[in-house]
Amino acid sequence: MLYFLIFAVAWSSAQRADIPPVKDGVMELKMVHIVWRHGDRSPTKTFKADLFQENAWTFGGGGWGQLSPMGMFQHLTLGKKLRNRYVNDVNSTYNFLPSVYDQKTMYVRSTGINRTLISATSNMLGMYGQDGYGSAAGTDFPDAQGWPRGFVPIPIHTVDYDSDHIGNMESDCPRREWLWNLAQQSEEVKNWRNSEAVSSTIDELTSYVNETWSLEDFWIVPDALFIEQIYYNASLRANNTWFSDDFYNRIVAVNDQIYMFQYGIFNNTVTMQNMNIGLELLKVRSGPLMNDMIDRINTKSDCTYSNNATGCHWINGLKYFVYSAHDETVYAVLVALGIERFAIIPHGYPLYSAAVSVEYWRNTTDNNNYFKLVYHKQSGDGFEVMTSEIEGCSGDYCSMDVLEQIARKLKPDQPIDKWCLITESSSSYSVSISFLMFVATTLNYLFM
Structure with a gap:
């Protein structure tokens, strides 16, 4: 028995040892960042006249916005697919990560909400928590009755939800709200809102539910109806004679366009207060996340190929970084x-x-950095390489310069926690700062 235990521990440790680099011709895989959406959930809220209020949702602990067993299974499935793509086992595509969990190789970050935290746990269960994955009882999990065989707990890190400007696109950010209010005053948004197709759809919905909606809250109704079609489809249609597939598709189309406007996607450049509103909206929404990724990639590159290894210990082993959001x-x-x-x-x-x-891939011939963009559309799908759809890219691999240029363009003018507090144009802010510095310098001179 002792011999078997020693053998099991030694074998498990071997699985954590350095594994050969993953190569595709001259390209070598160095790091993966993955951003995923949580799985199936209950509505986060609904309209007042809805038959299905909070007490109608009992799974996941009950109440609004909780991950369902279906949602847990969706991420279990995705975790298994990610294992097949990145983990070192016989069915792997890349053999990039060790077959047994090694805390140095991965970091999982979740927004501070139940459904994203449990999605991350479910995903890790699929990726590293199954019996037969090579983990050893007594080393990777308790060898005790009652503990699921093969289940290896993996830490899920989080931050305060309201101040999470990287993972939570609805974090507390006065600048984002200020920009969105400006956008709604633009001719493009006003013309769209006042068009016959849009105004009639919104007016019709208002008459059905006896409730008015701001554009930013319009999503509540189609979101609730989407979920209710999954769980209460017959009752939904029987109790709401106004509900039809055609009307549902119409309100979804309205909501989709609102979504695009909120992310700065306009048909034409919208300039207000000497600002490109679309770019400014992207700076506060996409900028922090894109720069968080590119900064980590650059650190990985510098630490791998620089002679100065000071402060690099944490990044040298890191290969897989997750945003569960x-x-x-x-x-x-x-x-x-x-x-x-x-x-x-x-x-x-x-x-x-x-x-x-x-x-993140490194070309071993020219020593330049490249990236590949892969998308998993929904549960049950595989992975589709979409790099060539990005402007400036062709083929499966694209120069990291393209990603850096995107991140640089979207980088907030200050650290995002400070930039979110600025509710004025960049030019006005620069003038204000210059004036304040002038006043400070003058006062300092006068009182010397």
Whole structure:
């Protein structure tokens, strides 16, 4: 028995040892960032006249916005698919990560909401928590009755939800709200809102539910109806004679366009207060996440190929970084890359367990950095390489310079926690800062 235990521990340790680099010709995989949406959930809220209020939703602990067993299974399934793509086992595509969990190789970050935290746990269960994956009882999990065989707990890190400007696109950010209010005053948004097709749809919905909606809250109704069609379809249609597939598709189309406007996607450049409103909206929505990724990639590159290894210990072993988040988080990446029109058709937003993977590759011949963009559309799908859809890219691999230029363009003018507090144009802010510095310098001179 002792011999078997020693053998099991030694074998498990071997699985954590350095594995050969993953290569595709002259390209070598160095790091993966993946952003996914949580799985199926209950509505986060609904309209007042809805038959299905909070007490109608009992799964996942009950109440609004909780992950369902279906949602848990969707991420279990995605975790298994990610294992087959990245983990070192016989069915792997890349043999990139060790077959047994090694804490140095991966970091999982979730927004501070139940459904994203449990989605991350479910995903890790599929990726590293199954019996037969090579983990050893007594080393990787308790060898005790009652503990699920093969289940390896993996830490899920999080931050305060309201101040999470990287994962939560609805974090507390006065600047984002200020920009959105400006956008709604633009001719393009006003003309769209006042068009016959849109105004009639909104007016019709208002008369049905006896409730008015701001554009930013309009999503509540189609979101609730989408979920109710999954769980209460017969009752939904029987108790709401106004509900039809045609009307539902109409309100979804309205909501999809609102979504696009909120992310700065306009038919024409919208300039207000000497600002490109679309670009400014992207700076506060997509900018923090895109720059978080590119900064980590650059650190990985510098630490791998620089003679100065000071402060690099944490990044040298890191290969896999996860953002467990929301449809808007995935959307933020797709919009930043300009591929949302390819990735989410026919739907206007990423579906449950949608995932976008940004793979960092190094060319071993020219020693330059490249990336590959891979998309998982929904549960049950595989992975589609979409790099060539990005402007400036062709083929499966694209120069990292393209990704850096995108991140640089969308980088907030200050750290995002400070930039979110600025509710004026960049030019006005610069003038204000210059004036304040002038006043400070003058006062300092006078009182010397």
